[in-house]
Amino acid sequence: MNGLTERQRLILALVIRDYIETAQPVGSGHLVSKFTLDMSSATVRNEMVALTEKGYLRQPHTSAGRVPSEEGYRYFVRQLMGQTDLPSTTKHTIAHQFLQAGQDVDSLMRLAASVLAHQSQAASLVTAPHVEQARFKHLELIGTYGRQVLMVLVLSGGDVRQQMLALAEPVSQDRLSAVATMINDQCQGLDAERIASLPGQMDALEQDVLRLIVDDMHRSGNILGGEVYRDGLSHVLAEPEFAEVEVARKALRILEERSFLEDLLTRTVLTTNVGGVQVLIGGEDNWEELRDCSMVLARYGAPGLATGTLGVLGPIRMAYGRTISTVRFVAGLLSDLVVDLHTE
Amino acid sequence: MNGLTERQRLILALVIRDYIETAQPVGSGHLVSKFTLDMSSATVRNEMVALTEKGYLRQPHTSAGRVPSEEGYRYFVRQLMGQTDLPSTTKHTIAHQFLQAGQDVDSLMRLAASVLAHQSQAASLVTAPHVEQARFKHLELIGTYGRQVLMVLVLSGGDVRQQMLALAEPVSQDRLSAVATMINDQCQGLDAERIASLPGQMDALEQDVLRLIVDDMHRSGNILGGEVYRDGLSHVLAEPEFAEVEVARKALRILEERSFLEDLLTRTVLTTNVGGVQVLIGGEDNWEELRDCSMVLARYGAPGLATGTLGVLGPIRMAYGRTISTVRFVAGLLSDLVVDLHTE
DNA sequence: TTTAGCACTCTCGCATCGAGAGTGCTAAAT
DNA sequence: ATTTAGCACTCTCGATGCGAGAGTGCTAAA
Numbered sequence: 001m002n003g004l005t006e007r008q009r010l011i012l013a014l015v016i017r018d019y020i021e022t023a024q025p026v027g028s029g030h031l032v033s034k035f036t037l038d039m040s041s042a043t044v045r046n047e048m049v050a051l052t053e054k055g056y057l058r059q060p061h062t063s064a065g066r067v068p069s070e071e072g073y074r075y076f077v078r079q080l081m082g083q084t085d086l087p088s089t090t091k092h093t094i095a096h097q098f099l100q101a102g103q104d105v106d107s108l109m110r111l112a113a114s115v116l117a118h119q120s121q122a123a124s125l126v127t128a129p130h131v132e133q134a135r136f137k138h139l140e141l142i143g144t145y146g147r148q149v150l151m152v153l154v155l156s157g158g159d160v161r162q163q164m165l166a167l168a169e170p171v172s173q174d175r176l177s178a179v180a181t182m183i184n185d186q187c188q189g190l191d192a193e194r195i196a197s198l199p200g201q202m203d204a205l206e207q208d209v210l211r212l213i214v215d216d217m218h219r220s221g222n223i224l225g226g227e228v229y230r231d232g233l234s235h236v237l238a239e240p241e242f243a244e245v246e247v248a249r250k251a252l253r254i255l256e257e258r259s260f261l262e263d264l265l266t267r268t269v270l271t272t273n274v275g276g277v278q279v280l281i282g283g284e285d286n287w288e289e290l291r292d293c294s295m296v297l298a299r300y301g302a303p304g305l306a307t308g309t310l311g312v313l314g315p316i317r318m319a320y321g322r323t324i325s326t327v328r329f330v331a332g333l334l335s336d337l338v339v340d341l342h343t344e
Numbered sequence: 345m346n347g348l349t350e351r352q353r354l355i356l357a358l359v360i361r362d363y364i365e366t367a368q369p370v371g372s373g374h375l376v377s378k379f380t381l382d383m384s385s386a387t388v389r390n391e392m393v394a395l396t397e398k399g400y401l402r403q404p405h406t407s408a409g410r411v412p413s414e415e416g417y418r419y420f421v422r423q424l425m426g427q428t429d430l431p432s433t434t435k436h437t438i439a440h441q442f443l444q445a446g447q448d449v450d451s452l453m454r455l456a457a458s459v460l461a462h463q464s465q466a467a468s469l470v471t472a473p474h475v476e477q478a479r480f481k482h483l484e485l486i487g488t489y490g491r492q493v494l495m496v497l498v499l500s501g502g503d504v505r506q507q508m509l510a511l512a513e514p515v516s517q518d519r520l521s522a523v524a525t526m527i528n529d530q531c532q533g534l535d536a537e538r539i540a541s542l543p544g545q546m547d548a549l550e551q552d553v554l555r556l557i558v559d560d561m562h563r564s565g566n567i568l569g570g571e572v573y574r575d576g577l578s579h580v581l582a583e584p585e586f587a588e589v590e591v592a593r594k595a596l597r598i599l600e601e602r603s604f605l606e607d608l609l610t611r612t613v614l615t616t617n618v619g620g621v622q623v624l625i626g627g628e629d630n631w632e633e634l635r636d637c638s639m640v641l642a643r644y645g646a647p648g649l650a651t652g653t654l655g656v657l658g659p660i661r662m663a664y665g666r667t668i669s670t671v672r673f674v675a676g677l678l679s680d681l682v683v684d685l686h687t688e
Numbered sequence: 689t690t691t692a693g694c695a696c697t698c699t700c701g702c703a704t705c706g707a708g709a710g711t712g713c714t715a716a717a718t
Numbered sequence: 719a720t721t722t723a724g725c726a727c728t729c730t731c732g733a734t735g736c737g738a739g740a741g742t743g744c745t746a747a748a
Contacts (some may be wrong), residue, residue, distance in 0.1 A: 063710050063729040104507045250579040257559040407698040407741045
């Protein structure tokens with residue numbers, strides 16, 4: 001009762017492929033003629049009954065064709081789809097774009113989001129790389145205007161955080177430099193906890209700066225501590241399943257709300273190894289908010305140095321093959337770039 | 345033929361107010377009963393004919409009520425609406441939120457976008473402040489990993505730009521510091537042009553760094569050189585006029601595409617004084633892309649120090665009074681904050 | 689100048705209807 | 719024991735028609 005016969009697997013795959021392409025319920029007759037199957041529509045019908053009973057297909061109403069269920073898509077992605085890969089010309093095009101882009105993190109992230117959105121014709125999402133357990137590397141304090149001081153903090157893994165702080169009273173650049181030098185000496189290579197519990201007598205300024213450093217290091221450890229890059233939001237509206245405004249609204253909100261993203265990324269992607277691609281189909285029962293969407297997510301980067309997350313969000317009726325390949329490929333490219341940025 | 349009688353102005357105002365509220369074409373009978381006018385529906389009808397002939401109203405079809413035309417909204421905003429202001433409790437709430445927020449630019453921008461979106465129930469847009477003609481203030485070069493160097497550039501007005509650069513070969517921190525010191529001495533207070541034409545014998549490293557500095561200063565002068573913050577994108581989908589997917593798509597693309605935003609902001613907002621609020625209704629004839637939207641835009645900041653742009657995008661049927669007040673108020677708050685950040 | 693009255697127009701919701709697509713079942717064929 | 723042809727049945731979808739309701743524009747009276 002559990003397994004599928006080879007023929008059932010074939011029919012399920014064809015139904016899903018056709019539905020992904022046309023967005024129309026697919027009927028038995030249509031299937032045999034389109035793919036010139038050497039069996040009759042009645043046979044296909046019988047198999048469809050079986051697939052429906054097993055929960056892989058659904059029929060919108062008595063006399064429409066069949067439509068894949070969430071379970072059907074999952075089976076397809078896990079067992080039917082096989083390993084797909086992007087055409088090498090596409091890969092070259094993408095790689096070329098990355099070579100041409102500036103090599104600052106911001107441009108790269110923006111490009112990655114753009115490529116993902118464009119290739120998959122869906123909304124994309126990229127988080128800036130962050131280090132898992134940041135260690136102090138370097139601090140600069142630069143006076144700008146009046147009491148305003150720019151604090152630049154460099155962490156292990158190359159994560160850089162900057163912040164303006166307003167002092168209680170103006171302080172000379174010499175004094176600032178002295179403080180920075182002192183802290184650089186004391187904190188070299190320490191993690192946030194160690195810095196927080198640093199002993200010694202310090203004045204108010206030094207303590208303030210240290211506190212900010214610890215805060216920033218904690219924030220850097222947060223998966224959403226850095227920028228979140230999005231692109232292709234308008235693509236989701238192009239899909240017929242988002243014609244219903246409420247559905248589209250929910251999808252947009254998912255991408256907009258940091259709190260939701262944080263929850264999502266923490267609970268799913270962090271359990272994924274770099275290199276692995278995770279597919280969430282129809283919310284997987286426990287994500288009410290994205291009941292009508294699918295996401296393809298992956299981590300990129302180098303564990304120990306810095307890692308980030310990227311992925312796309314689209315309708316459940318998504319071209320999983322192409323999307324998964326794209327996500328995997330871009331994740332790989334970004335991983336290489338992260339490694340490049342951190343080694344000589 | 346050009347001017348409106350007092351009664352026509354009244355009726356136009358009521359039609360617009362009612363339509364903004366209900367999104368339904370408003371008929372003559374409905375108007376007199378809802379606002380208990382002491383004239384008959386026939387009179388209102390006659391005036392409506394006049395208003396329609398003058399181009400301020402439109403009728404979707406023979407037997408529906410009237411709907412404001414773009415021209416009608418413009419007349420309303422310019423001549424009928426009067427100066428509106430937010431209720432002081434609302435103002436206090438907003439101001440309080442800003443006081444509680446962190447004082448780094450990123451948090452402030454994010455909060456501003458959030459407040460705008462929430463208050464106006466529309467999509468919001470905020471660009472980070474940038475200086476008009478940046479002058480060199482301070483440079484830091486910090487070695488991070490291998491050949492990677494973090495360049496932090498502080499410009500007059502407090503604009504800070506950071507960038508990773510990859511050197512041809514590893515360089516010691518001492519050497520980096522020496523280069524930075526040299527450049528700091530030479531470039532103090534100069535603008536991009538002057539730095540570009542700086543004479544003197546320099547080695548490859550120094551020249552590279554100088555070139556990057558000039559690039560960055562140019563980018564800082566660009567209105568979209570900094571981050572763009574958005575919020576409330578899902579709000580636009582809630583409005584009935586965006587039920588048509590293509591309309592919603594166009595609106596979203598406007599906010600997504602940097603190139604379009606750049607064009608838009610350059611050609612409209614830069615001509616506006618800080619403090620002034622600009623209202624674009626239905627694309628104002630020359631913005632095909634936002635034919636179905638309105639935008640309320642303002643500049644904030646302090647001329648000479650740093651300025652930015654903020655605004656909201658919503659349907660043409662927008663609560664202009666409230667939206668304009670909100671935009672003006674938030675722009676004022678941000679201006680104060682920018683000034684605060686730059687003076688002691 | 690305003691207003692009552694009225695014929696007219698147009699939309700919208702509702703019901704009806706036929707065509708078409710696709711199913712599920714049964715009985716025959718392989 | 720499968721597979722398939724045949725067929726009645728079900729359901730959607732688009733077209734059509736119709737009545738109610740809303741709102742207009744015009745005319746003539748106030």
